[in-house]
Amino acid sequence: MHSGPGEQPWDSLLDTEAAVAFTQELVRLRTVNSEGAEAVERPAADLVAALFTRFGWEHTVTEVAPGRPNVVATVEGGGGQGPTLMFEGHTDVVTEGDPADWSVDPYGAEIRDGRMWGRGTADMKSGVAAMIYGVRALQQAGPFPGRIVLGVMADEEGMMLGAKAFAASPAAGEVDGVVVCEPEGYEVCTSARGGIRLRLDLTGVMAHGAMPQEGRSPIEAGARIVEALGTVREWAAVRFGRHPHAGSVTVTPTVLLGGDPDQLNVIPAHGMVGVDVRTIPGTDHAELIERIRTTAEQAAEPFGVAVRQTVVDDRPAVETPEDHPVVQGLVAAHTRVHGSAPAFGAVPGTTDGTILTRDAGLPTVVYGPGGKWIAHQKDEFVEVREIGEYARVYAGAAHHFLTGSTTPAPEGGAAA
Template identity: 30%
Template sequence: MTTDAIALSADLIRCPSVTPEEGGALVLLGELLSEAGFDCTRVDRAGTPNLFARWGEKGAARSFGFNGHTDVVPTGDTAAWSRDPFGGEIEEGILWGRGAQDMKTAVAAFAAAAIDHVRDTPPDGAIVLAITGDEEGPGRDGTRALLDYMADQGEAMSVCLVGEPTCPEVMGEMIKIGRRGSLTFRIEAQGRQGHAAYPHRALNPLHALVDLLGQMTAEPLDTGTAHFQPSTLQVTTIDCGNPANNVIPARATATVNIRFNDAHSGASLIKWASDLAQTIARESGVTLTLTPDISGESFLTLPGPFVDLVAQAVADETGTVPELSTSGGTSDARFIKDHCPVVEFGLVGDRMHQIDEQVPIAQIATLKQIYARILKDYFA
């Protein structure tokens, strides 16, 4: 008898676990894993639900980890859905619902694969499942809390696989072996309000702000590195809250987001932007204040035995040799990389976060087979 990853996926989708609500998803998984012999602990922090589950001895010489999340983004306009977003309906080989791709199905697949593996071929080592309810939210008390708990309790993963959807169009075509870093600047320009016809009596903060944004976007940050695409910088909002066309505002703000590769660090980019701002502030008289927020540094798991093992399992089960990529946004792998080598592999992600999120159930079955092969080969 095998654990049905498709039925478990549907059950998880029926749990309305929009961040930060647990919705019953971690309760369901905790009960299932406990019955299979896993030691399960809720590691809730600051209202964020998390689950740590381990089969095998603490401190085992070899410990394979899976990481994923059961929280989902809001549904949007539910009337625009053709199915109940929390109905977990299966029709004509398609599973519908929020989390169908991102990523309740991957959690179901690795939980099912782990349960079957320890029942049928108990490994010489440990299997750890670190599942959070805060990946789609701030990320402060999710996987970070689980890693803090592991450090306090002497728990460890030798390697970790994150089940985020990684394939653009075809199952098996891509593994993520790293991610670019993400840095957001919130910029405030403070000048002096006045009449637009008498600019000498005012100090326009928008001119200085536009000058800064122009210099930040004038040239590419880089042309890419050996394993990373070029870094990107995007201005995402500019605002001064001014409804009048004849008033120079006193204050203006902007937000800039940078996705950076390993040619940079968060600290080096903060210095670069701060130096530009100081020069413009000195020349213009406008006060420019930059507030940076680094959500993660870039990282890379170099190709080697672990990456090769995952790539070979994907190729064996799908017939597709996966590309080793660092593209896309951020994930909780950015936290795990400080604990152990980490890669990401999951479903095709072409419908994640969309209305009518859905996935062919055949992909879920294949994903479970891939995870099962990875466990078999790792503990061989």
């Protein structure tokens, strides 16, 4: 069934047009992860479940919160015993913001100039479509050992409830490797930066703005804390070093609150500093969190302001060895499709893969259609050709992983 150098049976069976059309269907659903929303992913989950049914794939639809379902399918290879590979994605998206800031309809899924435009095109409804249709083509190409799990999770843009629920389920214990199909610009991301979100609540003494000697200002203390956090960033860069792909630890103040715009003559009693911390593999989170706490307290002490630190979220940096079979499968398949080996990289933030590694110990790698830096921006887009390209790579990577292939992939196609 080989129709050319480097081609595989599943290449000719891949329905790229259907994958593109399915991406459009998903993008046209406004599945914004917003506080108080009661049915974020439900319309997209129904669409995915209907496609799984049409393909004859056994699947479950499990709510992890009201209106927030995970859809998980298992595709048996029919070729005997073998490992289990999982492809993972999500269908919730961040808000589009003010539609007037967009040059296109955020939910139109318009195709123009070789690109599909709209919220979720890159992050990551195209990845969901590519993984589904890639697996479908591989299945139609004939038996393969083992099985493939397709997980379309809820709440990735929030607290990752979907990934947490799957990681806690018996099904996670049967998975041997995971490809997370988030947009990474053709990079095979074997590591992902960790994330710590901190809240520093400041308590001072309220006073008249004309009598500052009677108060203890959380605003002045907060400003000094923001400045002092720069020294923590410099310390962390030395203490934890630099990762070849994930870079260095960053410590970024993101919120500074205090006072009332309608009471400009009042020194407030309370304030807050919010901090976003991104870590690299090998970072000691407990040590870093303690360093931030003591630095903030020392900065606020001259102002007589108390500091109470709360860890809002703590996600570790994760890393899968480059010689792991799930990574090597992607490298081999990418090389075959594009004619050259991919670059390795790191995920700038966190994905569901972080949770699957942290909570279930699963080896994860992130690789999916869309630019690495396009997520959450206005005028989001994905190159239409990438949907088919990634579907081919997913099919090839699955075949390589499930068959235990050690033969270098033949080169073919055009480089990315």
